[in-house]
Amino acid sequence: MPVSDADMVRAWTHVLSLSKLQPKQTVTILTSQTTHPQTLSTAIIAASNLGATVNRLDLSPVNAEFAHSRDSLAYLGTTPLTGNRPAIAALKESDLVLDLMTLLFSPEQAEILESGTKILLAVEPPEVLVRLLPSLEDKARVGESAALLQGAREMRVTSKAGTDLHLPMGEFPVIQEYGFVDEPGRWDHWPSGFSLTFPNEGQASGRVVLDRGDILLPMKTYINTPIEMIVEKGYVTSIKGDVDADLLNDYMGSFDDREAYAISHIGWGQQKRARWSTLGLYDREQTIGMDARAFEGNFLFSMGPNNEAGGSRTTACHIDIPMRNCTVLLDGQEVVREGKVVSLKQAA
Numbered sequence: 083m084p085v086s087d088a089d090m091v092r093a094w095t096h097v098l099s100l101s102k103l104q105p106k107q108t109v110t111i112l113t114s115q116t117t118h119p120q121t122l123s124t125a126i127i128a129a130s131n132l133g134a135t136v137n138r139l140d141l142s143p144v145n146a147e148f149a150h151s152r153d154s155l156a157y158l159g160t161t162p163l164t165g166n167r168p169a170i171a172a173l174k175e176s177d178l179v180l181d182l183m184t185l186l187f188s189p190e191q192a193e194i195l196e197s198g199t200k201i202l203l204a205v206e207p208p209e210v211l212v213r214l215l216p217s218l219e220d221k222a223r224v225g226e227s228a229a230l231l232q233g234a235r236e237m238r239v240t241s242k243a244g245t246d247l248h249l250p251m252g253e254f255p256v257i258q259e260y261g262f263v264d265e266p267g268r269w270d271h272w273p274s275g276f277s278l279t280f281p282n283e284g285q286a287s288g289r290v291v292l293d294r295g296d297i298l299l300p301m302k303t304y305i306n307t308p309i310e311m312i313v314e315k316g317y318v319t320s321i322k323g324d325v326d327a328d329l330l331n332d333y334m335g336s337f338d339d340r341e342a343y344a345i346s347h348i349g350w351g352q353q354k355r356a357r358w359s360t361l362g363l364y365d366r367e368q369t370i371g372m373d374a375r376a377f378e379g380n381f382l383f384s385m386g387p388n389n390e391a392g393g394s395r396t397t398a399c400h401i402d403i404p405m406r407n408c409t410v411l412l413d414g415q416e417v418v419r420e421g422k423v424v425s426l427k428q429a430a
């Protein structure tokens with residue numbers, strides 16, 4: 083449903099307050115051609131009302147000659163910031179960057195964060211942003227899953243459909259996504275509600291069987307036919323099945339890059355207000371599918387880069403795969419049981 087400007091200003095004010103924006107701080111709003119005008123106009127009002135100096139940095143889009151999807155998460159790595167030193171300097175000098183363009187998985191994002199600048203990504207449409215407004219409860223719940231991931235040495239994922247995936251971990255940090263940036267140098271994504279990490283380089287192994295209803299992003303499809311993936315030494319070495327597998331193989335083949343098949347981030351959804359079925363209610367290009375990535379109890383599996391967590395692997399291809407009905411174990415302890423988050427009391 084449409085969102086009123088007043089509601090969107092209130093939503094931005096809530097998120098900027100949770101992000102500890104102070105009067106006289108500098109906010110730079112990063113925009114491009116696909117930036118939603120209402121998201122932009124209400125961000126300027128809310129940040130200005132909080133006493134910040136508000137700049138806008140509008141950059142021209144790139145990668146049109148390569149990308150087969152207009153989804154901002156479909157073609158990663160090079161961004162309008164790549165090589166753009168004056169623009170990077172402006173962002174490094176800012177206290178807070180509101181990324182209404184998408185820098186995710188870019189080296190420039192890491193450089194800007196290292197300077198202490200906070201970056202909040204917000205590219206979902208206003209109605210999704212308002213419906214999935216972040217809260218301190220979200221932060222607490224995501225923090226619980228992060229604490230479980232922090233000390234674990236291995237994640238194992240199984241399902242009745244046949245998944246049995248072994249993910250030794252510990253080499254990479256745990257990233258928490260709860261929708262606001264309350265620490266210097268922090269990146270987050272509004273909306274979200276999950277923690278993630280990356281398996282140790284080259285050590286993921288086993289079998290993933292995507293079942294009917296599991297989701298492929300950026301395709302934004304619910305698959306109707308099972309897809310079997312074999313994982314060896316950190317890479318998906320075969321993707322077999324029916325037409326859904328053919329479509330995935332054809333899309334990934336367009337990148338002609340072995341790194342596209344590496345296992346990327348792993349984790350599970352903790353957002354109670356997101357739902358598995360919501361993606362089906364939107365036109366494909368209206369959303370980047372954050373309900374699908376965040377719904378409580380999913381196993382979020384992905385392929386592609388690991389530079390987001392300090393890894394050395396970059397590739398333009400990134401596939402996010404929220405799966406239903408999986409059991410996720412950390413060092414043998416169930417944290418998700420057949421698609422339902424195991425409450426800490428039960429887990430203890």
Ligand SMILES: O=c1ccc(O)c[nH]1
Nearest residue numbers: 155259271274384402
């Ligand atoms: O918020 C996000 C969005 C996409 C992704 O791959 C990770 N986290």
